[in-house]
Amino acid sequence: MSTPLPRLSIVCPAYQEEEVLPRFHAALAPVLDGLAKNYQVEVIYVDDGSADGTLVALRRLAATDARVRYLSLSRNFGHQAALTAGLEHAVGDVVLSMDSDLQHPPELIPELLECWKQGYDVVLTERIDSADLTWFKRVSSHGFYWVLSRIGEIEAQAGASDFRLLSRPALDALLSLKESHRFLRGMVKWLGFRNTKVLFQANPRAGGRSSYTLRRMVRLALDGLLSFSSLPLRMPIFPGIASIVAGLLYGTGTAIAGLFGGSPLWPVHLLISVMLGMGGMILFCLGVLGEYTGRIFEQVKQRPAYLLKESNMPPNAMPSRVATPPDHSLAA
Ligand code: UDP
Ligand code: MG
Numbered sequence: 001m002s003t004p005l006p007r008l009s010i011v012c013p014a015y016q017e018e019e020v021l022p023r024f025h026a027a028l029a030p031v032l033d034g035l036a037k038n039y040q041v042e043v044i045y046v047d048d049g050s051a052d053g054t055l056v057a058l059r060r061l062a063a064t065d066a067r068v069r070y071l072s073l074s075r076n077f078g079h080q081a082a083l084t085a086g087l088e089h090a091v092g093d094v095v096l097s098m099d100s101d102l103q104h105p106p107e108l109i110p111e112l113l114e115c116w117k118q119g120y121d122v123v124l125t126e127r128i129d130s131a132d133l134t135w136f137k138r139v140s141s142h143g144f145y146w147v148l149s150r151i152g153e154i155e156a157q158a159g160a161s162d163f164r165l166l167s168r169p170a171l172d173a174l175l176s177l178k179e180s181h182r183f184l185r186g187m188v189k190w191l192g193f194r195n196t197k198v199l200f201q202a203n204p205r206a207g208g209r210s211s212y213t214l215r216r217m218v219r220l221a222l223d224g225l226l227s228f229s230s231l232p233l234r235m236p237i238f239p240g241i242a243s244i245v246a247g248l249l250y251g252t253g254t255a256i257a258g259l260f261g262g263s264p265l266w267p268v269h270l271l272i273s274v275m276l277g278m279g280g281m282i283l284f285c286l287g288v289l290g291e292y293t294g295r296i297f298e299q300v301k302q303r304p305a306y307l308l309k310e311s312n313m314p315p316n317a318m319p320s321r322v323a324t325p326p327d328h329s330l331a332a
Contacts, residue, residue: 008039008113009092012100013046013082018053019207020101021045025061025068028106032067035110044069045100046086049076079211080182080220083162088175096165102206104163108198112165115196121309122188122195123165126157127202144221152228154189163200164188169309179301183224190228193309227301230294237287243280247273 010028014021025043032041047055047070058070071085083097094116098104108125115123129138141158148156162184166174170193177187212220226232251273258266 005038005040006094007092008035008041009090009095010041010043010109011046011083011086011090011095011097012043013048013079013086013097014050014054014058014100015048015076015079015082015211016050016052016054017100017208018050018057020205021054021057021061023206024100024102024106025065027102029065031106031109035113039094039113041067042069042090042092043067044071044086044090046070046082047072048078048082049073078216079162080184080223083184084182087166087171090171093168094165095168095171096163098163099161101208103202103204104161105200105203108163108200111198115198116165116167119194120165120196121167121170121193122191124157124188124195124197125161125163126197126199127159127161128199129159129202133202140217140221144224148186148224148228151231152186152225154186154228156186156189156224157197160185161202167193169193173307176307177301177303179227179303181223181227183220183227186224186228190303191307193307230290230297233290233294233297234287236283236290240280240283240285240287243276243283245280247275247277247280250276 010032012024017024028043032043035041043065045058045061045068047058049072055070055072058068058072062068062070069089071089073082073085077085087095087097094113096109096112098106104125112123112125145156145158145160148154166188170188170191173191173193174184174187177190179187250269254262254266254269254273257263257269263269
């Protein structure tokens, strides 16, 4: 009996993409045809509450291509939520996510799968900035990842994108993270597993326009920073200590000056030192509260304390952090 082909799921969120979707699928389909010998393929499009004809375009694609599945969310929940919905519904042994505006080249899919065959669980991609990328996007992306790498608990890379491949164990581990503010690029980094990176040249958008307005970019950046760093909560401790030390020094200076005749303005100096000391104490206490709040935040996120990559334990000997793949089978 021949072994069944591995299942491949491709997850593509789509928001207001009626213009680009047919062109994206037309570019994706020949790549999938080329993979048909080696994989059972499903493409999961997630309509993220689009107000245009995206859903109509998806119904049309599903009617003409049996590999197409689609989900349509009740409203616009945002890129990361749409991706999560698609990943949760994917049945593949290997799962790829990519944008549906042709910025992520479908021709790269075989190369990502090649890495999976070599044993990598996570294949990330890194965008080489294309000439038409606005200076603002270039600077903001580099700046954000620089800050995140410095203060966050993950090593982030500039040019990171949501074009990536996950093996089933890595995907199950990702889906076991239930936090509601989802910054998937960071969460995937946090997973660990054997990972590698493929570079790609991002194409300009094939049509429509980017939904990442400044407000959305700031929100995503905040999700990334606040989910992977508790430094902002603890930060007041440092100016607090500095202010207490300054108050003590100032007060001591005022007292010593008082012993040697002092200045007639000594009540003002005394007041300044008391204010520095008190202000410092308040900041210090805020930082201490931040320490505790940060720990509560960690607790409510309920990230597992560890994830397993492999084990030879009998299945019921210990609670496994890696769920077994669901036994769905792709309809032909
Ligand atoms: N997208 C989505 N929900 C949103 C915004 C975007 O599903 O609320 C999808 C969009 O259709 C595209 C991908 O996420 O496939 C990336 O979005 P976009 O191209 O607007 O971002 P950019 O490439 O400019 O960063
Ligand atoms: Mg795009």
